[in-house]
Amino acid sequence: MxxxxxxxxxxxxxxxxxxxxxxxxxxxxxxxxxxxxxxxxxxxxxxxxxxxxxxxxxxxxxxxxxxxxxxxxxxSLKRAIFDLGPTGFPFERLVAALLKEKGYKTEVSVILDGACVTHEIDVLAEKDGNVYAIECKFHSDAKGSSNVKVPLYINSRFLDIQEQWNTNSKNKTHLKQGWLVTNTRFTEDAINYAKCVGLTLLSWDYPKNNGLKATIDSMALYPVTTLTTLTKKEKHQLIEKDVVLVKELINASDKMKNIGISEKRIHRVLDEVKKLCDISQL
The missing domain is CATH 1.10.8 (Helicase, Ruva Protein; domain 3)
Structure with a gap:
């Protein structure tokens, strides 16, 4: 045995x-x-x-x-998402890119008035006349999780914005729902609360077979931090130049040159990019 x-x-x-x-x-x-x-x-x-x-x-x-x-x-995908840090902005870009591929119009870091106070929304997504306010909770290590306090807070913010948005005659769209996205996991209480109030949750593996991992793999929207042909320093230099997705490197040869990557290595990087994006479509 x-x-x-x-x-x-x-x-x-x-x-x-x-x-x-x-x-x-x-x-x-x-x-x-x-x-x-x-x-x-x-x-x-x-x-x-x-x-x-x-x-x-x-x-x-x-x-x-x-x-x-x-x-x-x-x-390496799970670790690669952790490596997007230390700030949460590249993760917000990744979430916006996933939604864009699903047919949403997206904006990152949007300031909106609520009925009571002003709020900064990580990602605002619109599709078929409905708008979704999305909060991204990025953790830089696997120990981080989102307990029930997080969706409680996010839902209260959403309700404040929703009241203001949907009573404003200038808005031709309907603010339908709040979302909360994290790269780790939610506690059971957080999931139960979100289900009860109608808040959409998305984590590494939630909902089952439709979480971040499954979505990124199915769409080949890998972050640059997954690549084996770049150093950690080079990956973060590219993120600073607003290159977050692997497929964005296809048109970013100049940015790679600017951070000191040789022509020969650029070819190697692009070869890995093309293979990585193709393999997910098999």
Whole structure:
């Protein structure tokens, strides 16, 4: 019988380690069967009780990167979103881009008057005459989660804005709903409260099969922080130049040159970009 090993998750909870779960995440990233077997074989001897899930991820990522950089990029998505920080603005850009691909008109960082006070809305999205006020809650590590206080606060802000918007005869659209988006998770109370008041929630894996991970993969809207051909410093320099999405690099050769990336490396980066965007459409 295989020995049971407990590992420490990002939120400090202990969980029974599962090779099947690791295999599934590698398969989801598009890794071929023989590469998955090589990675499992490489990790099996070094796993121990109390090992962190982050250590396991780093070992799996390093092995996957040797065999297939594009699969490694997809596998790194969760960490790559954390790496968008320290501010939440690039995450807001990412959320706006996802909505734009779904047919919404979007604006980032919009100041709106409420019935009582003025509010800054992270993303304002409009589709078919309906407007949605979206708050983005970015966490820079996996321990961060949004408890019930967050949707309580967001919903009260939304109601203040909604009253003002929908009674203003100049507005030709209807402010329909508030949304709350986070890159980590919501507590059960937060989810229950949001369901009760009609606030839409979106997190890494909520709603099931339609969270951030599934949406980003299906649309190939990867953040630049997923790329293996750029250094961490280069990624943040590009984010400072307002390049947040991988696909934006296709028309950003000048920006890459401006931060000192050679012509040869630009070709390598663009090759990875094209493969990464294509693989999600298979």
């Amino acid at each position: 295989e020995k049971q090993i407990y590992i420490k998750k990002g939120n400090d909870e202990m969980e029974l380690f599962s090779f099947e779960k690791l295999k599934h995440s590698l398969q989801y990233a598009g890794a071929p069967k023989n590469v998955i077997e090589t990675i499992i074989h490489g990790i099996q001897p070094v796993i121990y009780d109390g090992m962190s899930s982050n250590e396991i991820y780093k070992k799996a990522f390093a092995l996957l990167k040797k065999h297939n950089k594009v699969c490694a990029s997809r596998y």
